[in-house]
């Protein structure tokens with residue numbers, strides 16, 4: 001797929017139209033032109049997740065309320081988003097201690113697990129994403145990265161989420177899978193059922209423990225230095241460091257919490273694992289970069305865990321490694337928005353009228369891979385994103401690669417990924 005985007009950019013230049021299974025798309029390369037689409041966003045913009053029919057259909061057919069709200073674009077979506085934004089996007093720093101503790105536990109076992117062939121590298125990454133994100137949801141890691149401790153039902157969840165994602169790819173390119181209710185379609189539904197059941201069970205277990213068994217739920221809090229507090233009720237009163245604890249405080253009904261957790265865990269696992277895998281691959285293919293990064297981590301952190309945003313900000317080379325990984329190997333080939341009304345889009349002194357419902361994409365394999373803007377664009381060179389290099393290209397055409405649309409793969413505007421801040425905290429743990 002990236003090759004198609006790269007080649008079409010070479011052949012047709014900075015704007016081209018294409019039809020993907022009947023859906024009309026206009027593909028732009030210039031983020032400034034894409035900004036006009038962002039500016040045209042109304043009160044209820046259409047989210048990219050809405051075009052992933054497999055999930056949308058599953059949520060509708062199984063009446064998964066929060067899934068339906070998250071993949072719609074009316075007042076219901078707004079209500080859902082307003083409820084979760086403060087606890088997720090804004091409160092992300094309060095989850096850092098839980099993430100740090102989960103990441104330390106992962107680091108302790110990772111080398112053994114791989115060398116002893118207990119797990120494949122790609123599964124270790126996936127399990128890491130699950131452990132860290134689960135810690136955000138429940139305040140404590142399930143340690144699926146440690147084969148001596150991992151619970152089969154947790155591993156099964158990760159596998160089910162992965163398979164559902166894989167099958168989605170197959171089903172999106174062949175709508176007949178649904179029409180004929182093929183094996184692929186049945187498998188997808190089965191795996192989604194597992195995801196939802198798992199979320200329900202975990203959420204209800206957690207709520208039961210919090211309400212009935214006051215002394216036994218271990219939570220990691222900022223003021224105990226990440227060691228764990230044994231008082232969930234106190235933690236809830238203080239403003240819990242787990243997402244579920246916070247939502248209970250906001251009186252979100254139990255059944256909504258139940259159906260929220262499976263799909264949310266799922267939204268965070270494969271996506272995060274994918275981005276982390278590219279980062280590790282880029283680092284492994286460039287030993288010099290790896291050494292330089294290890295030196296920065298050693299000298300700045302001196303063996304300490306990263307539990308504050310200040311610590312994260314004191315690691316410019318790590319930040320540059322992540323940013324360069326996104327430039328060279330983005331998690332998706334394009335950012336995408338769907339027009340809510342007709343719009344005139346100016347590109348290279350020409351204006352194109354795009355109709356309501358057209359999907360407008362920003363090609364992430366165009367300018368970021370174009371040697372007119374980036375020196376040796378197919379090489380992984382994090383130095384490009386060190387503060388002095390960014391400063392040096394200000395005012396030149398190359399400055400375009402620092403445009404906010406190219407910073408990360410979470411989208412922008414009102415539908416920006418709900419998990420963006422938390423997910424960024426994950427992989428900066430590196």
Ligand code: HEM
Pocket residue numbers: 046047048049070081133264265267268269271272273275331336409410411412414415416417418419420422423
């Ligand atoms: C590296 C990891 C991730 C990537 C690359 C990613 C990427 C994206 C993208 C591109 C969108 C569509 C944005 C748009 O419509 O313009 C999105 C939406 C969303 N993401 Fe993520 N995501 C990641 C992790 C997570 C996590 C950890 C969660 C957990 C909460 C999450 C939950 C969501 C939700 C609920 C939406 C729909 C938001 C809405 O439409 O209002 N994502 N994500």
